Amino acid sequence: MRVKSTNNCIRKPHEDGMDMVPPSDVQIVISDGNTIAAHSSVLSSASPVLERMIDRSRKGWNSDSTIRILGVPSDAVIAFVQLLYSSWMATLSSPEIEDVMDQHCLQLLAMSHKYRVPWLKRSCEAAVAVQLTPDKAVDVLKLAKLCDAPRLYQRCMQLVAKDFLAVQESDGWKFVQRHDTVLELKILQFLEDSDERKKRWKQQRAAQQVYQQLSEAMDCLQHIFTDGCTQTREPCTQSDSCQGLRSLIQHFATCNKKLAQAGGCLRCKRAWQLFRLHSSTCNELKHCKVPFCSHFKTKTQAEKSDKTWRLLAKKVATAKVMSSLASRTRPEVVAKSCAKYMRRK
Numbered sequence: 162m163r164v165k166s167t168n169n170c171i172r173k174p175h176e177d178g179m180d181m182v183p184p185s186d187v188q189i190v191i192s193d194g195n196t197i198a199a200h201s202s203v204l205s206s207a208s209p210v211l212e213r214m215i216d217r218s219r220k221g222w223n224s225d226s227t228i229r230i231l232g233v234p235s236d237a238v239i240a241f242v243q244l245l246y247s248s249w250m251a252t253l254s255s256p257e258i259e260d261v262m263d264q265h266c267l268q269l270l271a272m273s274h275k276y277r278v279p280w281l282k283r284s285c286e287a288a289v290a291v292q293l294t295p296d297k298a299v300d301v302l303k304l305a306k307l308c309d310a311p312r313l314y315q316r317c318m319q320l321v322a323k324d325f326l327a328v329q330e331s332d333g334w335k336f337v338q339r340h341d342t343v344l345e346l347k348i349l350q351f352l353e354d355s356d357e358r359k360k361r362w363k364q365q366r367a368a369q370q371v372y373q374q375l376s377e378a379m380d381c382l383q384h385i386f387t388d389g390c391t392q393t394r395e396p397c398t399q400s401d402s403c404q405g406l407r408s409l410i411q412h413f414a415t416c417n418k419k420l421a422q423a424g425g426c427l428r429c430k431r432a433w434q435l436f437r438l439h440s441s442t443c444n445e446l447k448h449c450k451v452p453f454c455s456h457f458k459t460k461t462q463a464e465k466s467d468k469t470w471r472l473l474a475k476k477v478a479t480a481k482v483m484s485s486l487a488s489r490t491r492p493e494v495v496a497k498s499c500a501k502y503m504r505r506k
Contacts, residue, residue, distance in 0.1 A: 237268035274308035299333030372480040441474035
């Protein structure tokens with residue numbers, strides 16, 4: 162593989178001690194008018210597109226096995242051929258490949274897509290993503306769309322959404338505003354969807370925190386009435402919310418207001434709802450010591466509870482399970498998984 166140029170940056174195969182390499186049989190014409198002498202077997206095995214180009218050149222009038230890779234800087238084409246050879250005979254070391262990627266990753270991405278070299282395309286996507294900056298995000302976004310690179314396209318969109326103020330100052334964004342209305346609308350739609358996702362995520366996180374707090378309150382209720390925590394006035398060491406819940410239960414036991422009255426005691430209503438929620442998540446059949454547990458279970462069996470309440474009980478039970486799984490140590494989880502697997506055997 163030789164380049165007829167004064168600046169020969171492609172290493173010849175025999176320079177690596179490979180003396181039995183056959184002579185080149187293909188000439189690649191590049192933009193500066195020079196040619197790269199290469200081997201059809203290497204190019205054909207690396208790219209089906211180059212294979213068809215070589216076959217067509219041999220069937221022409223001249224039959225000179227000449228193909229053209231134009232419209233790309235000559236150094237990028239040389240780097241492309243280098244990488245094709247490196248996959249075949251390991252002529253480049255890792256630092257050299259990284260240096261080539263740093264210099265020509267955008268052009269290499271376009272060529273690897275055009276000539277269908279999947280492994281090189283994936284490497285170029287990763288290299289471009291590492292070098293991505295807000296001022297280049299829109300330009301790379303257009304290239305990713307043309308080269309059918311969905312992961313790089315998504316990465317560009319995420320960067321645009323993250324730092325849109327800096328993206329607005331880039332030449333790429335100004336060009337899109339003037340000449341590519343479709344892409345501009347897609348970017349603006351993505352920004353709007355991203356804001357909506359953030360809002361939903363915050364709402365879901367806030368709701369999950371509420372479910373987690375209710376789950377802890379259920380555990381605290383069980384602890385108070387099972388371990389007799391109501392008999393002590395000292396702060397509980399097992400739960401931070403135990404003291405507040407004990408105060409609520411004590412108020413519930415001594416309050417003279419009726420729950421059913423209009424404008425009744427809000428604290429008593431809150432305690433009543435906690436007792437009801439406990440019964441919806443309690444697995445004890447007969448011996449639960451939490452007040453009103455059996456009462457609410459019997460009432461639930463007699464009449465169907467509303468969907469909202471069933472959903473709340475399900476969310477709280479799920480939060481309780483997730484909390485217990487998160488608190489386990491890894492060896493315990495692994496041991497239980499192994500035991501479960503052995504039982505299946």
